[in-house]
Amino acid sequence: MKLRTIKYFLWTILNIKSLKNWKNRNFSTPSPDVIKHQVLIKNNLNNSLWIETGTYYGNTTKVLSKISKKTVSIEAQKDLYDSSKKILSNFGNVEIILGRSEDLLEKVILENLDFENICIYLDAHLCQDHLKNTKTFGNEIDATPILREMELIKKFLKSFKKVNILIDDIRLFNGSFQNYPSKDFLVDWCKENDFLWEIEHDIFICKKK
Numbered sequence: 001m002k003l004r005t006i007k008y009f010l011w012t013i014l015n016i017k018s019l020k021n022w023k024n025r026n027f028s029t030p031s032p033d034v035i036k037h038q039v040l041i042k043n044n045l046n047n048s049l050w051i052e053t054g055t056y057y058g059n060t061t062k063v064l065s066k067i068s069k070k071t072v073s074i075e076a077q078k079d080l081y082d083s084s085k086k087i088l089s090n091f092g093n094v095e096i097i098l099g100r101s102e103d104l105l106e107k108v109i110l111e112n113l114d115f116e117n118i119c120i121y122l123d124a125h126l127c128q129d130h131l132k133n134t135k136t137f138g139n140e141i142d143a144t145p146i147l148r149e150m151e152l153i154k155k156f157l158k159s160f161k162k163v164n165i166l167i168d169d170i171r172l173f174n175g176s177f178q179n180y181p182s183k184d185f186l187v188d189w190c191k192e193n194d195f196l197w198e199i200e201h202d203i204f205i206c207k208k209k
């Protein structure tokens with residue numbers, strides 16, 4: 001058997017539960033994390049810095065660390081920050097930072113201007129902690145920092161050769177759920193800043209032209 005076939009077989013076995021669950025939901029959004037991870041991998045840039053907002057338990061951070069030169073992840077909730085810092089302690093190219101992404105994103109970018117390419121995964125928002133069955137950091141009226149994050153990112157677009165921004169949970173961007181803006185906000189942002197955009201598996205992808 002070819003190595004690729006073995007890898008594919010192992011991948012399917014490891015993810016069988018979430019894939020079955022997805023099939024039972026008629027492959028509707030949100031796609032399982034393992035599928036979303038493929039979208040992130042596909043949109044990686046060479047020798048890039050990855051910034052993730054919203055670390056949660058660090059599952060995606062692990063994937064990003066494998067494809068990036070360096071990954072910085074920002075988490076606002078102290079206990080999630082503590083657990084992910086522990087879980088990722090052996091990942092040499094990962095930095096986990098405690099705080100709100102809207103307060104820290106600018107500092108993180110400024111400290112890493114020596115990178116040629118940057119990829120940003122924006123996933124900080126109020127959500128359900130599936131292990132503790134409680135709500136994570138945030139509240140209903142201020143659930144996502146996306147407007148401030150996109151405003152901050154604008155300032156640094158010229159500092160990098162290539163920029164890919166991936167925004168998760170695009171299904172929630174309908175202008176009437178919590179403080180999520182409409183999808184038009186992201187489309188206009190892309191037009192104004194000369195970015196191409198597309199949507200894959202509930203992730204809005206912006207690419208600098």
Ligand SMILES: C[S@@+](CC[C@H](N)C(=O)[O-])C[C@H]1O[C@@H](n2cnc3c(N)ncnc32)[C@H](O)[C@@H]1O
Binds near residue numbers: 099
């Ligand atoms: C959907 S989870 C992130 C999932 C993670 N990116 C992954 O792929 O496994 C959202 C996380 O964002 C955190 N969060 C919420 N508001 C935040 C903010 N303003 N800044 C940073 N993190 C925030 C929450 O505590 C939660 O852990």
